[in-house]
Amino acid sequence: MQTNPSTPDTELQADNLRRAAIDKSVKGPVLFLFTNGAFWLMLSTILGVLSAIKLVEPGFLDGCPYITYGRLQPAHINALVYGWGLQAALGVMLWIMARRSGQELKTGKSLMITAGVFWNITITIGILAILMGKSTSIEWLEMPKFVWPVLLVCFLCFAWPIARMFGRAFRPEGFMVSTWYILGACFWFTWIFITANVTLHCLPNLGALGAGIDAWYIHGVILLFFVPVGVGSAYYFIPKITGQPIASAQLASAGFWTLAVLGGWTGMQKYMGGPLPAWMSAVGACAGVLLLIPVGLVGLNHHLTTIGKHNAVAASPTLRFVFFGALFYPISGLVLALNSAFWTGASLQFTQSWYSFQMVSVYGFFSMSVFGAIYYIVPRLSGCEWLSVRLIRNHFWFSVYGVGTIVIMSLVAGLQQGADLNDPGHWDQSFMNHVINSRPYVVSRAVAWALISFSNFMFLFHLLLMVAGLGRRSTAPTLLHREHDEHALPAHA
Amino acid sequence: MMNFRTFILGLAASFGLPWLCLIVIPTVQYQHLAPIAYDKEKDGVDFTSYPPANINGQGQLVYIREGCNQCHTQMIRPVQLGLDGWYKGWGEDQEARPSAPVRPNVLRDYLGEKYALLGVQRVGPDLANYGWRAPDANALHQHLYAPRSVHEWSNMPAYPGLYKVQKIQGQVSNRALKLPKKFAPPAGYEVVPTPEADRLVEYLLSLKKAYPVPGQSAVAAAPAPASK
Numbered sequence: 001m002q003t004n005p006s007t008p009d010t011e012l013q014a015d016n017l018r019r020a021a022i023d024k025s026v027k028g029p030v031l032f033l034f035t036n037g038a039f040w041l042m043l044s045t046i047l048g049v050l051s052a053i054k055l056v057e058p059g060f061l062d063g064c065p066y067i068t069y070g071r072l073q074p075a076h077i078n079a080l081v082y083g084w085g086l087q088a089a090l091g092v093m094l095w096i097m098a099r100r101s102g103q104e105l106k107t108g109k110s111l112m113i114t115a116g117v118f119w120n121i122t123i124t125i126g127i128l129a130i131l132m133g134k135s136t137s138i139e140w141l142e143m144p145k146f147v148w149p150v151l152l153v154c155f156l157c158f159a160w161p162i163a164r165m166f167g168r169a170f171r172p173e174g175f176m177v178s179t180w181y182i183l184g185a186c187f188w189f190t191w192i193f194i195t196a197n198v199t200l201h202c203l204p205n206l207g208a209l210g211a212g213i214d215a216w217y218i219h220g221v222i223l224l225f226f227v228p229v230g231v232g233s234a235y236y237f238i239p240k241i242t243g244q245p246i247a248s249a250q251l252a253s254a255g256f257w258t259l260a261v262l263g264g265w266t267g268m269q270k271y272m273g274g275p276l277p278a279w280m281s282a283v284g285a286c287a288g289v290l291l292l293i294p295v296g297l298v299g300l301n302h303h304l305t306t307i308g309k310h311n312a313v314a315a316s317p318t319l320r321f322v323f324f325g326a327l328f329y330p331i332s333g334l335v336l337a338l339n340s341a342f343w344t345g346a347s348l349q350f351t352q353s354w355y356s357f358q359m360v361s362v363y364g365f366f367s368m369s370v371f372g373a374i375y376y377i378v379p380r381l382s383g384c385e386w387l388s389v390r391l392i393r394n395h396f397w398f399s400v401y402g403v404g405t406i407v408i409m410s411l412v413a414g415l416q417q418g419a420d421l422n423d424p425g426h427w428d429q430s431f432m433n434h435v436i437n438s439r440p441y442v443v444s445r446a447v448a449w450a451l452i453s454f455s456n457f458m459f460l461f462h463l464l465l466m467v468a469g470l471g472r473r474s475t476a477p478t479l480l481h482r483e484h485d486e487h488a489l490p491a492h493a
Numbered sequence: 494m495m496n497f498r499t500f501i502l503g504l505a506a507s508f509g510l511p512w513l514c515l516i517v518i519p520t521v522q523y524q525h526l527a528p529i530a531y532d533k534e535k536d537g538v539d540f541t542s543y544p545p546a547n548i549n550g551q552g553q554l555v556y557i558r559e560g561c562n563q564c565h566t567q568m569i570r571p572v573q574l575g576l577d578g579w580y581k582g583w584g585e586d587q588e589a590r591p592s593a594p595v596r597p598n599v600l601r602d603y604l605g606e607k608y609a610l611l612g613v614q615r616v617g618p619d620l621a622n623y624g625w626r627a628p629d630a631n632a633l634h635q636h637l638y639a640p641r642s643v644h645e646w647s648n649m650p651a652y653p654g655l656y657k658v659q660k661i662q663g664q665v666s667n668r669a670l671k672l673p674k675k676f677a678p679p680a681g682y683e684v685v686p687t688p689e690a691d692r693l694v695e696y697l698l699s700l701k702k703a704y705p706v707p708g709q710s711a712v713a714a715a716p717a718p719a720s721k
Contacts, residue, residue, distance in 0.1 A: 439648075
């Protein structure tokens, strides 16, 4: 910390200038990632509607072999994870790391944009390949084999500068929990992605072990990439907007290290009772339940930080999204524990509760936090404020209700499917009961995805206006004031 | 407190340990997994080694391509965990109420497969031992071409892309599917399977993952083959 003896006023001004310079240096890559990510999110939610419809009524849009459920569902998940999730995460990571470490992005901007372009082209080819019948059927790695080295190189083009910033600004005495999480995410994702792809694509014949490694990969990407980015941005934005420091540094540190220690063990419980050596799924189940500890620690810390500041949650769009994202974090931990413990997992195994877990963590928790981050970051990069309170508010409510419906309905559907499968009355019958009993849940999933698509359409439209520089010219941020809720809002609000 | 190097080392150590234990060591060990020879008298099976048959790779490719594992598992759980083993037709015994549960699957059942298609969800029934419960090839073709002609409630997608609708030239082809009126092609046309559909059906018919494990009492595991 160099502090010059100067009046607080000029110091503040210098500080603002420094921030503006940092923002300007990352503007190109971050806005590129957000905009492309938002397009993929839009596509993914539309595919989500389609695949839910196909699961109830396979004859829908009959005659097109490219959109059977078996191809749509992986395309939907891959667009969500690689198209939206990773791109949006990298954008948020880059911005927070630059701001938090107080460093401008000096070189490598054009390399980042190039990497981003390649990333999007590769994903487009990969997802088209899934739909055209080149899927590998390895869950979350369905895109053809040639895709992964390109994705890895592109990821490293972003991750390496982010890690460099961290290294240059590391101060042992300062506690920077959000940057810890973000560096961890860079580090873990690289390791997990290389491991899973090398074992599954390059080694010959792994049989059932391959399926176990794949389950480990999915849990790893969720718990050691999406979760750290979500938690990291919550740790950054909640204190920033409420003006409260993080309640407890000890809790934050403990939450980080328990996640780091437990995250790598979990995953193989997806195939509990399966052909894998029993200790593997037992360890996974154990870690899956123990992960409630870091989840609880982080949740408690956020609760202690935001306590008494709930009117800020109502007013600030960023805090509203981040706060609800942070609320979904304990829920995702709970769903993971339910799926993992042998006690409940045995009946939830191979049911829609698996989808529930993926959606609560990737959409409910991660994406909601990232939406909040985007509502904060984009005005600072584009130099104008969000245009419409109504668009933000609609985006928020449709997303919350939509993803809440998907998570709850899939979980209840899982209970129903598990009960049906273990009901002795059904053992000597066909699968009719299972199919008919799970229909209403899938219908509600289709409706919920349609609502989310609608909300994302507004988000994408709003974001594009901002990126084009057509936002409000004002120094005051766009807030969702509660007292205005009752009245019809003026159009310019 | 903690410097940069300690932080990175901490990350590497905390993640490296599970990585080593769950991925690296099991992967290396798996390379040494080999088929076991059957003891004809003790095991009471006619095959020479376990697992007996190689997987039908061509058909499996179609299964992979279409993403069948999104809805069908290939994994029987032990009865203390899930009650799959008692399900009608999920093992070799096709009785409505089997006298003994099907044995759960073990690592060797998937030997030689590039990636075991254990499955994502169980929207449809388990297929680990489908070969025993499958109808004949023609009926299976009908199921793949028009699932709703078999079960009116089915939510399985139809795969018309695997079949060819062609004009009948002279006699009706002996490969032509016998479809109910509602699903039949227009008069003068017939539906015949493509080679891909044939491979897929061969693969499905070959799915028999409940052969007795050598050394384990065949009588306890599966009573039916012991009587042969």
